[in-house]
Every structure is written in structure tokens, then in C-alpha cells.
Amino acid sequence: MIQTGVVQGIEKALARYEKKGSIYFALYCGSDKYPVVNGLSGRWDEISECVDEMKEYFEDITPDHKKVYSIVWYEGAVKPDAKGKISDIPEGSVKFITSNPEQIQTYIADYRERQQQYIGNRDNEVLSRLSAIETKLNEPDEYEDHPADNQNALVGLVQNPDVVNFLVGTVQTIIDRILPPRKNIAGIAGIETDSKLDQALEILRKHDPQLEDDLMILAQMAENSPLQFKMLLKMLRS
Numbered sequence: 042m043i044q045t046g047v048v049q050g051i052e053k054a055l056a057r058y059e060k061k062g063s064i065y066f067a068l069y070c071g072s073d074k075y076p077v078v079n080g081l082s083g084r085w086d087e088i089s090e091c092v093d094e095m096k097e098y099f100e101d102i103t104p105d106h107k108k109v110y111s112i113v114w115y116e117g118a119v120k121p122d123a124k125g126k127i128s129d130i131p132e133g134s135v136k137f138i139t140s141n142p143e144q145i146q147t148y149i150a151d152y153r154e155r156q157q158q159y160i161g162n163r164d165n166e167v168l169s170r171l172s173a174i175e176t177k178l179n180e181p182d183e184y185e186d187h188p189a190d191n192q193n194a195l196v197g198l199v200q201n202p203d204v205v206n207f208l209v210g211t212v213q214t215i216i217d218r219i220l221p222p223r224k225n226i227a228g229i230a231g232i233e234t235d236s237k238l239d240q241a242l243e244i245l246r247k248h249d250p251q252l253e254d255d256l257m258i259l260a261q262m263a264e265n266s267p268l269q270f271k272m273l274l275k276m277l278r279s
Contacts (some may be wrong), residue, residue, distance in 0.1 A: 047109055047136045051099050054112065054137030055092050061133055062114040064088055068095055069111045074125050081119040081127075099139060106140040 058066070064083050067076035078098050085091050095112070113134040121127050180230045246252060263270040 050141030057135050058112045059092050066114040083118050103141040110190045111136050111158050
């Protein structure tokens with residue numbers, strides 16, 4: 042953003058200084074306290090010579106609308122103190138940027154073009170990612186399309202003793218925690234039971250003191266990961 046009260050362009054700033062200024066001047070860059078060019082002691086006899094000196098300073102400087110320069114002029118010779126501070130009151134000053142109005146408009150147009158290009162690239166990237174997600178969601182289930190791979194995965198699970206032990210222990214623990222011991226349950230070792238479920242629960246209850254929690258884990262697996270649950274059932278039934 043360009044500050045208000047700031048002249049746009051070196052030529053306009055120097056013309057204003059040449060019209061109203063004096064040969065006792067100092068050119069500052071930004072907030073620097075030491076001038077980049079100065080005639081505080083009146084080293085030049087004519088203002089035009091001061092203008093030529095400042096023009097030479099700007100010959101190799103790229104126009105920049107963000108950096109503000111200041112020309113300050115005085116009635117007579119000025120001597121800064123040891124710290125470079127000037128206590129004399131100036132007669133006048135002019136603030137300016139090196140960019141002229143045409144250069145500023147070119148910068149603004151280029152900025153807007155780059156901004157639109159960035160927005161377009163960003164939108165294209167978002168659309169591309171959404172399209173990739175949609176494609177992924179529409180892909181057929183790998184377990185349904187590749188039964189051989191599914192079978193191999195099940196075989197691998199069955200051959201893993203840690204998985205088998207976990208499943209058996211989980212089922213045993215869950216059933217024992219859900220259902221309390223039944224009185225007069227039979228069917229095992231010559232004792233009759235009401236159903237296969239009762240027999241299974243009675244057996245599992247003996248081996249898992251946390252059967253209720255483990256059964257809930259298994260139930261949550263069936264609810265949230267049905268494919269994984271089906272794989273485990275296939276493994277148990279094999």
C-alpha cells in the first residue's frame with residue numbers, strides 16, 4: 042500500500058525540491074538517520090547541481106514503491122552532532138518513492154495476474170484431489186474382486202499363532218463377562234445344556250475373566266470393520 046502524501050517518481054520529487062528547496066539538503070532512505078546524499082555544508086552552489094547529484098545516486102537503483110525516500114532542506118549550513126542527529130528545523134521536505142505511476146500500475150496488474158494464476162492453480166489442485174478421492178471411492182472392493190488374495194490373507198492369519206491365541210482368548214473372555222454362570226447347566230461331560238450357545242459360554246467363561254469386555258471388542262469389530270470381522274470368521278471356520 043502506498044502512503045498518502047508521497048510523490049510517485051524521482052523526477053516529480055526532484056522537480057518539487059528544485060522549485061522550493063535550497064542547496065543545504067539531505068536525502069534519506071527510509072528511516073535511516075544518516076543521509077545517503079547531502080549538501081548540509083553547502084558544497085554545491087546551485088540547486089541544479091544538487092539535483093544532478095541525487096539523480097546520479099538513483100541511476101543504479103531499481104524502482105521500488107515500498108521504500109520511501111525523503112529530501113529535507115534547510116535555510117543555511119547544518120552540522121549533525123556526533124550521533125548524526127540534526128537539531129536544526131528544516132524549511133521543507135518532500136517524500137517520494139522511486140516508482141512512477143506507470144510502473145506502479147504495471148506492478149499492480151502483474152500482481153493481480155499472479156494472484157489469479159495462483160487461485161486457478163490452487164482450485165485445479167483441489168479439484169484434482171477431489172477427483173482422486175472420488176475415483177478411489179468408486180473402485181470395487183479388493184476383497185470382493187480378488188478372492189485368491191483374500192484367501193491367502195486368511196491363510197496367513199490362520200498360520201499366525203499370536204492371532205489365533207488372541208481370537209480364542211477374546212471370544213472366551215467376552216462370553217464369560219456377558220453371561221453369568223448358569224445353575225444346573227449340563228451337556229458338557231454328561232451334563233445337559235439348553236443350547237450350543239450355553240455350552241460355548243460356559244466353556245469360555247472358565248478361561249476369560251474379562252469376557253464381557255472382550256465380546257464388546259468383537260461386537261465393535263463386526264459393526265465398524267465388517268470386512269475384518271468376516272475374515273476372522275472365515276479363519277475360525279476353516
